[in-house]
Amino acid sequence: MEIFANLALGFSVALTPFTLFLAVVGCFLGTIIGAMPGLGPSNGVAILIPLAFTLGLDATAALVLMTSVYYGAMYGGRISSILLNIPGDEPALMTTLDGYPMARQGRAGDALVISGVASFFGAFMATIGLMLLAPMLARVAYLFGPAEYFALYLLAFCTLGGIASNNQAKAALAAAIGLGISMIGLDNTTGMPRFTGGNLHLMDGVDFLVAIVGLFAVSEVFFFIESHGRGSAIGVKLARITIPVKDIVNSGWTMVRATLIGFFAGVLPGAGASLGSFLAYTGEKAVAKDRDSFGKGNPRGVAAPEAGNNAAAGGALVPMLTLGVPGSGTTAVLLALLMTLNITPGPTLFADRPEVVWGLIASLLIANIVLLVMNVPLVKLFVRILTVPGWVLLPMVTMISFVGIYSLSGSYFDLLLMVAFGVMGYFFRKMDIPTVPIILGILLGNNMEDSLRRAMVISGGDWTFLFSSGIAIGLWVAAIAGFVAPMFLRGLLRKPQAITD
Amino acid sequence: MRTDRIFGLAVVLGALAYIASAFQLQTSFLSDPVGSRTFPIIVGSVAAVCGLVMVVSPDPEPDWPHGRTWARLGIAVLVLVGYAYALRPWGFVLPTALAAGIISYQINPRPMAAALTGIGLSVGLYLLFKYALGLGLMALPRDFPG
Structure with missing residues (x-):
């Protein structure tokens, strides 16, 4: 079996003491980041990328470290959801619905253990799914020419804008802003500067890391200033932790169903973990006999969204690694990491750099086990971290962001740009304009334009070439449907709001 | 309501400026059928349309601080x-x-x-x-x- 040979290669990379050490550190940091209110997988990974880069790690090591942080943050997000009713990150929102009521009934420990096991199940199974599906998709991806890639990028923007936002126009605007920003700098084909306004600092374009850290991390500071740091709770009580075997066994099938739903939601480009946890929860509620107890502290209501969102986190890696198209905000950040490390995701990655891909997969499997150990017996440690107040945490995040970006380029101009992106992020999030499409636009803009131009070179300027293959037509149809359909389904798929006391 | 209208208008103006400067771009002798202007012009047009939509059908006013x-x-x-x-x-x-x-x-x-x-x-x-x-x-x- 080819897959076992590949896995053996992967484990030979991942089981070196140093890589293993990085995986453990990454999981630990990630869980902390996920648990802190206001810090989630995307901004947590974002502020660490420049630092990982300056550490001089090689590609595999950096990738292992950052994906461990990513998985860890997905696990950690549930802690503040359950204990404080504040999702540590967006996908963990659904976990508050039953997790917080359980905590109020004095079953916080049970909820944490059940959600930890569910997270493990979802993430582990999704990693196995990634292992099986990614090489297949990579083979299909060889059939993709520039026309297909152009349609695929469009699909990512459309589904991301269509499904994950409340207002199509605002989502499309965000994508256009991102794409517009990505045009700044030298034109790849002609080598002439565009939209630089004569500013030398802009010749190289706007670094996506500057935009990511600004939009995701610096804007958070402004939100904390506005809210006076409410939400950083002090004095969370947690009794002795026991393992609620009965509840875990009872929610076994729930986890299986939620994992399947979550994984496929994650694989769809643009949909991501929030959709995974949402669908998993609503699906579980729909099939449950005791539907009324959902939202009042049903253990299965905790297991479903956690298995779903962690499975989606794994699923989102499939399109990211095979096609270079991220499935969520965080995978967009991971794509930024790959690009920083000079790794081009896509089918050739599987053929040319198998040690990177399989080393990553093997370390994800290891990371999951580490995370299960950290998140069940050691969960009390992380609960203590929740008590770090916002007025210490947010200045710290800001300073780390500044040093990270400064260490990349050593230029004050990038820092100013980062602050500008932070201000922009604050206003956009206030106005309900999603920021993830902006990041995606900056990341993919040049590739998207290049594939359009290459397609036109091949066809000699014939625009119908864009719809010349079955795959391309299918992607165009999916893109249009993904953008238009949610307008009509909005009443049906209403995002639930967090319950309040 | 008002925020979206004002912002939408700003987007339309910004997008028009972006398109206008895309038309000014220097092309080099090494050009391809699409050229360096087309894609930015498409992107600018999409943004302008979105801005218009925001002016015409704005969302409820966000909860601004005082x-x-x-x-x-x-x-x-x-x-x-x-x-x-x-x-x-x-x-x-x-x-x-x-x-x-x-x-x-x-x-x-x-x-x-x-x-x-x-x-x-x-x-x-x-x-x-x-x-x-x-x-x-x-x-x-x-x-x-x-």
């Missing part, structure tokens, strides 16, 4: 801009302590706690970056007396 909060946010932005300029000439420790302290004060207005946060973060992060991560940071200005 006077005092605006002032605190403004101070925070100024501090961050100042910090960006100060980081190179003044070294890491002093600007960081000041900036972290002020931001901490904006989140939770307790002077003592903010001052301690600023000093603690600046020294702690300096040690972390310098010795644990090995970044080449400068602690103090080069010509610092003493």
Whole structure:
């Protein structure tokens, strides 16, 4: 079996003491980041990328470290959801619905253990799914020419804008802003500067890391200033932790169903973990006999969204690694990491750099086990971290962001740009304009334009070439449907709001 | 309502300016059928349409902060801009302590706690970056007396 040979290669990379050490550190940091209110997988990974880069790690090591942080943050997000009713990150929102009521009934420990096991199940199974599906998709991806890639990028923007936002126009605007920003700098084909306004600092374009850290991390500071740091709770009580075997066994099938739903939601480009946890929860509620107890502290209501969102986190890696198209905000950040490390995701990655891909997969499997150990017996440690107040945490995040970006380029101009992106992020999030499409636009803009131009070179300027293959037509149809359909389904798929006391 | 209308209008104007400057782009002799203008023009047009949609059908007014909060946010932005300029000439420790302290004060207005946060973060992060991560940071200005 080819897959076992590949896995053996992967484990030979991942089981070196140093890589293993990085995986453990990454999981630990990630869980902390996920648990802190206001810090989630995307901004947590974002502020660490420049630092990982300056550490001089090689590609595999950096990738292992950052994906461990990513998985860890997905696990950690549930802690503040359950204990404080504040999702540590967006996908963990659904976990508050039953997790917080359980905590109020004095079953916080049970909820944490059940959600930890569910997270493990979802993430582990999704990693196995990634292992099986990614090489297949990579083979299909060889059939993709520039026309297909152009349609695929469009699909990512459309589904991301269509499904994950409340207002199509605002989502499309965000994508256009991102794409517009990505045009700044030298034109790849002609080598002439565009939209630089004569500013030398802009010749190289706007670094996506500057935009990511600004939009995701610096804007958070402004939100904390506005809210006076409410939400950083002090004095969370947690009794002795026991393992609620009965509840875990009872929610076994729930986890299986939620994992399947979550994984496929994650694989769809643009949909991501929030959709995974949402669908998993609503699906579980729909099939449950005791539907009324959902939202009042049903253990299965905790297991479903956690298995779903962690499975989606794994699923989102499939399109990211095979096609270079991220499935969520965080995978967009991971794509930024790959690009920083000079790794081009896509089918050739599987053929040319198998040690990177399989080393990553093997370390994800290891990371999951580490995370299960950290998140069940050691969960009390992380609960203590929740008590770090916002007025210490947010200045710290800001300073780390500044040093990270400064260490990349050593230029004050990038820092100013980062602050500008932070201000922009604050206003956009206030106005309900999603920021993830902006990041995606900056990341993919040049590739998207290049594939359009290459397609036109091949066809000699014939625009119908864009719809010349079955795959391309299918992607165009999916893109249009993904953008238009949610307008009509909005009443049906209403995002639930967090319950309040 | 009003925010979306004003912002939508600004987007339309910005998009038009973007398209106009795309038309001014220099093309080189090495051109392809699409050229360097087409894609930015498409992107600008999409943005303009979205801006128009926002003007025509705005969302409900977002929940904007009030006077005092605006002032605190403004101070925070100024501090961050100042910090960006100060980081190179003044070294890491002093600007960081000041900036972290002020931001901490904006989140939770307790002077003592903010001052301690600023000093603690600046020294702690300096040690972390310098010795644990090995970044080449400068602690103090080069010509610092003493």
